[in-house]
Amino acid sequence: MNAINSNANSAATVSQRDDVLAAVDALRRGGLIGLPTETVYGLGADASNPEAVARIFSAKRRPTNHPLIVHLHRKEQLTQWAHAVPAAAWRLAEAFWPGPLTLVLQRAPGVLDAVTGGLDTVALRVPAHPLALEVLAAFGGGIAAPSANRHKKISPTSARHVRQELGDAVDVVLDGGDCRVGIESTIVDLSTGTMRLLRPGAITTRDLEQTVAEPVDPAISPVIRSPGRMPLHYAPDASVVLASMEDVPAKIAEYTALGVRMGVLSEARASAWPDHIPWLPMGNTASEQAHQLYRRLREADEMGLAALIVVPPSDRGLGYALCDRLCRAAGLGALLA
Numbered sequence: 327m328n329a330i331n332s333n334a335n336s337a338a339t340v341s342q343r344d345d346v347l348a349a350v351d352a353l354r355r356g357g358l359i360g361l362p363t364e365t366v367y368g369l370g371a372d373a374s375n376p377e378a379v380a381r382i383f384s385a386k387r388r389p390t391n392h393p394l395i396v397h398l399h400r401k402e403q404l405t406q407w408a409h410a411v412p413a414a415a416w417r418l419a420e421a422f423w424p425g426p427l428t429l430v431l432q433r434a435p436g437v438l439d440a441v442t443g444g445l446d447t448v449a450l451r452v453p454a455h456p457l458a459l460e461v462l463a464a465f466g467g468g469i470a471a472p473s474a475n476r477h478k479k480i481s482p483t484s485a486r487h488v489r490q491e492l493g494d495a496v497d498v499v500l501d502g503g504d505c506r507v508g509i510e511s512t513i514v515d516l517s518t519g520t521m522r523l524l525r526p527g528a529i530t531t532r533d534l535e536q537t538v539a540e541p542v543d544p545a546i547s548p549v550i551r552s553p554g555r556m557p558l559h560y561a562p563d564a565s566v567v568l569a570s571m572e573d574v575p576a577k578i579a580e581y582t583a584l585g586v587r588m589g590v591l592s593e594a595r596a597s598a599w600p601d602h603i604p605w606l607p608m609g610n611t612a613s614e615q616a617h618q619l620y621r622r623l624r625e626a627d628e629m630g631l632a633a634l635i636v637v638p639p640s641d642r643g644l645g646y647a648l649c650d651r652l653c654r655a656a657g658l659g660a661l662l663a
């Protein structure tokens with residue numbers, strides 16, 4: 327496996343062009359690449375090569391009927407992958423691509439079943455990361471890429487996380503620095519004539535409704551196979567327990583009595599908490615919190631904590647997606663659904 331460096335989220339330098347070509351070469355040979363995006367790192371393969379796509383599932387140990395997002399270079403490629411693209415999809419693509427929004431549309435003929443999990447829809451997105459866009463431009467085709475973590479584990483937000491999770495299963499890991507957004511893209515289903523939110527993210531319901539001037543239906547169809555919709559997902563090894571600031575001292579006392587090694591993830595540290603309990607700062611704004619959330623959950627595991635008490639942030643705007651991920655990490659299921 328080659329580790330290839332770049333400056334965080336800046337335009338690729340001349341020497342990085344060679345790195346991009348190495349990634350494109352790996353894709354053309356049916357290999358796997360670690361792909362930096364603005365949300366989380368993806369595990370990319372040529373979306374038109376069934377053997378390459380099969381490799382994604384075995385590297386992640388993910389059930390093969392779970393659909394993948396196809397990453398594109400430009401919105402004009404939509405019609406190669408989707409058919410009957412509604413006006414709302416074009417408006418959203420115009421407003422938010424490149425960016426953290428995935429559109430689920432009716433699939434075009436020829437899109438592999440291995441990519442769609444046999445569904446008659448396909449998920450598409452143009453990511454906003456200069457290295458990802460360079461790879462996509464040079465490759466020319468679609469790159470199928472789920473988050474580059476093992477099934478049910480936390481999505482990676484740095485190249486180091488990708489190497490830790492997947493090691494030699496990846497041929498080339500492009501290092502695009504820490505992911506700017508830090509949580510996975512918003513997914514909206516436009517395949518049925520209405521807008522349905524399948525996964526909250528940095529593009530909020532309000533953003534979608536303001537752009538399309540139509541309401542977003544938050545209902546989740548139970549038939550859609552979305553691993554992001556399983557109750558326990560995005561989970562660290564430490565047990566995540568949600569608590570209000572007021573309840574933290576009681577939780578600390580309870581776990582201390584049981585001999586459980588714990589830490590607290592919250593916006594602020596209260597002076598009453600015992601000094602020996604590690605505090606993991608959550609950040610103060612929603613975007614800072616999203617940027618750091620998965621890193622903090624990984625830190626809890628690196629510290630060998632058995633439990634992480636989490637005080638959830640406000641659930642407004644981007645905070646809604648953060649609370650969704652925290653509820654899942656705690657095994658409580660989704661805010662939606």
Ligand code: TXA
Binds near residue numbers: 445447
């Ligand atoms: O930010 C992201 O979206 C990242 C980066 C790498 O782009 N990717 C990502 O992929 O989070 P993944 O596979 O971890 O999550 C994609 C979600 C899954 O929950 C999958 O079930 C859902 O998208 N999905 C894919 N195709 C779908 C479809 N046709 N209908 C409904 N859900 C779909």
Ligand code: MG
Binds near residue numbers: 472473481
């Ligand atoms: Mg994932």
